[in-house]
Amino acid sequence: MLSERLYSKRFAFWEVCPDIAEIKLFLKAPEIEEDHPVNQAIREILPLLDDNPGIAGGYKLYNTEDLSLDTGSQIRGYMKGASYLALFTCTAGKLFSELTGRYNKEGNYLEAFVADAIGSLTVENAMNTIQAHLEAKMKEEGLNISNRYSPGYCNWPLIGQAALFGYMRDIPVDVSLTESCLMLPIKSVSGIIGVGTHIKKKAYACKICKNKNCTYRKLIQ
Amino acid sequence: MSEILNKLHDCVESGKVNLAAPFPPQMKGQPGADEYTKEALEQGVSPVDIMNIALIPAMDKVGQKFSEHKIFVPQMLISAKAMNAAMQHLKPYFQAGEVKRKGTFIIGTVFGDLHDIGKNLVAMMIEGAGWEVIDLGIDVKTEKFAEAVLQYPGAIVGISALLTTTMNNMKPVVEAIRQVSPATKIIVGGSPLSSDFASSIGADAYAKDPQEGVRWLDTLVA
Numbered sequence: 018m019l020s021e022r023l024y025s026k027r028f029a030f031w032e033v034c035p036d037i038a039e040i041k042l043f044l045k046a047p048e049i050e051e052d053h054p055v056n057q058a059i060r061e062i063l064p065l066l067d068d069n070p071g072i073a074g075g076y077k078l079y080n081t082e083d084l085s086l087d088t089g090s091q092i093r094g095y096m097k098g099a100s101y102l103a104l105f106t107c108t109a110g111k112l113f114s115e116l117t118g119r120y121n122k123e124g125n126y127l128e129a130f131v132a133d134a135i136g137s138l139t140v141e142n143a144m145n146t147i148q149a150h151l152e153a154k155m156k157e158e159g160l161n162i163s164n165r166y167s168p169g170y171c172n173w174p175l176i177g178q179a180a181l182f183g184y185m186r187d188i189p190v191d192v193s194l195t196e197s198c199l200m201l202p203i204k205s206v207s208g209i210i211g212v213g214t215h216i217k218k219k220a221y222a223c224k225i226c227k228n229k230n231c232t233y234r235k236l237i238q
Numbered sequence: 239m240s241e242i243l244n245k246l247h248d249c250v251e252s253g254k255v256n257l258a259a260p261f262p263p264q265m266k267g268q269p270g271a272d273e274y275t276k277e278a279l280e281q282g283v284s285p286v287d288i289m290n291i292a293l294i295p296a297m298d299k300v301g302q303k304f305s306e307h308k309i310f311v312p313q314m315l316i317s318a319k320a321m322n323a324a325m326q327h328l329k330p331y332f333q334a335g336e337v338k339r340k341g342t343f344i345i346g347t348v349f350g351d352l353h354d355i356g357k358n359l360v361a362m363m364i365e366g367a368g369w370e371v372i373d374l375g376i377d378v379k380t381e382k383f384a385e386a387v388l389q390y391p392g393a394i395v396g397i398s399a400l401l402t403t404t405m406n407n408m409k410p411v412v413e414a415i416r417q418v419s420p421a422t423k424i425i426v427g428g429s430p431l432s433s434d435f436a437s438s439i440g441a442d443a444y445a446k447d448p449q450e451g452v453r454w455l456d457t458l459v460a
Contacts, residue, residue: 045310052260054253054319055312117354124322126358127315133355175403197350197403 019101021154025075025189028143030066033109035138037063043134058131062116071110071202072139074147075188076103078212086180088209089172095163095219099211103151104185105165108192109140109204136204144206151210161216167208168198181207242281243292246274246324250296253316255323261316272323285331286338288324289368297321297366301449311359314448318362325365332370339370340459342393344386346374348411351404356428360396363448364455380414387419394455397441399428409439416440423458425451 037059041047046055078101088096096102113136120129144165152162168177178198185207192205200207248254249271252262256272269277278288300317303309331337343364347357354376365371372390374382387395395415399405408426415422425443426436436444445451 044312046312050261050263052263052266054259054261054316121354121358126362127312127319129358130311130315130355169402175401195350195352197401197407199350199352199401199404201352203352 019078019158022078023075023187024077024147024150024154025073026147026150028072028074028146030069030072030139033072033139033142033146034063034066035135035142039138040131040135043138044131054127055131058128059135062128062132062135065116066112066135066139069110069112071108071112071191072143073110073190074105074107074143075190076105076147076151076210077185077188078103079184084184086184086209087174087177088166089174091172092166092209095166095171096209096211096216098215099163099213100160101212103162103210103212104181104188104208105144105147105151105210106182106185106188106190106192106200106207107140107144107147107205108190108200108202109136109143111202113139113204114202133204140204140206148210151212155212160212160214162218163211163216164218165208165210167206178207181209240283240291242274242278242283243287245269246271246278246288246292247296249274250293250317250320250324251299253313253320255316255320270323271320272326275324275327279327285328285336288328289337293321293324293366294368297363298449298452300366301363301447301452305447305449311355314359314363318366321362321366340368340455341370342372342390343369343396343455344372344374344383344390344393345396345398346378346383346386347376347398347400348404348407349377349379350407351399351401352376353398353400353428356400357398360398360427360445360448360451363452364396367452367455369455380411383411384414384418387415387422391419394423394425394458396451397424397426399426399431402430405430405435408441412440425454427451 040059044055049055081099081102084102116132117129155162169175175198178194182194193201254265254270256270259270260266300314304314345361347353361371361373397408397411399408412424424441425445426441427445431444433444443454
């Protein structure tokens with residue numbers, strides 16, 4: 018029996034704030050001058066995010082046989098041998114949508130783009146922390162974890178979000194789903210992580226995923 | 239190209255917005271698109287020449303470089319900002335009808351979808367190519383597209399979607415537009431789309447990036 022089935026955490030922005038080099042790499046502007054507009058935008062935006070109250074994430078662990086999720090054959094293969102599945106959600110909060118909306122309205126599209134990028138990195142950093150907590154907890158139980166997989170990636174249809182969210186109502190994280198399976202706030206992630214004695218982390222799966230425009234691919238290339 | 243138009247072209251291509259802008263470093267302390275446009279008009283250069291000789295070719299180069307992955311989104315947005323600085327001075331001439339645009343382009347992200355970065359990039363590049371752009375925003379309902387087509391007769395429509403779940407919402411939009419205006423040309427775009435998908439929903443074209451959209455639009459006025 019697992020000692021902890023449900024976990025959630027709220028973050029202060031400084032705990033999960035991407036560093037400037039990481040942001041610039043994500044924006045494909047790693048080596049730019051101090052006065053470059055991207056640097057100016059980063060310097061302007063980061064302080065505006067200091068008081069972001071909405072960054073939170075969590076997971077709930079289920080026995081694999083208690084779940085009915087159609088993740089597609091690819092992810093099903095990765096979950097083979099999993100005794101448990103950790104269903105997770107994590108959000109960087111609605112401040113990012115508000116900020117990008119405001120910048121777009123003012124015609125400051127570069128600033129909107131930079132704020133959006135910081136939001137993507139922030140939610141990934143927060144989720145990395147949640148995943149690290151899960152990994153440490155499962156290690157105590159003698160269990161391994163897999164990579165995390167999300168609807169819309171690795172051939173798991175995005176429509177799978179609906180079933181996934183049906184199992185995550187207990188997680189106290191404020192993320193909702195629209196009819197088109199879009200998460201709100203937009204800067205949110207969700208998905209599953211396999212847990213078991215024979216489960217392994219794989220080299221990142223971008224090479225076999227069909228989604229050529231995804232955030233994860235951008236992060237590692 | 240006259241010297242001032244040449245300078246204006248370079249400012250837009252490299253993203254030099256105005257005198258105060260410290261970027262790009264090699265142009266620091268020099269006038270930008272804002273000042274050169276004003277100066278060109280004061281010198282009697284026609285707004286049409288400013289558009290056709292400096293601004294449109296500069297943005298075309300930017301779009302081409304983006305297509306070839308020589309520059310990325312931030313650089314494109316910086317150039318668009320310089321272009322906008324120039325366009326502010328030309329607005330009165332557009333309003334007075336002294337400068338004709340190539341046509342009207344209505345754009346929006348399909349209903350159910352809240353993504354706007356791709357849509358905004360396309361809108362900017364198409365405006366930079368000399369079109370009047372009517373941006374309907376995100377999560378645009380079918381009826382709103384149909385109403386816009388009636389409001390702007392002869393306009394071309396662009397529909398954007400980022401999700402596999404929302405790309406399917408494009409078909410009812412295409413059908414609704416065809417119902418009120420069968421001859422309206424429609425182009426679609428967004429990362430999960432393909433030209434096969436565009437054909438399957440009855441759209442006239444698919445663009446994989448903004449520049450491809452600009453090229454297609456230009457074939458309609460050629």
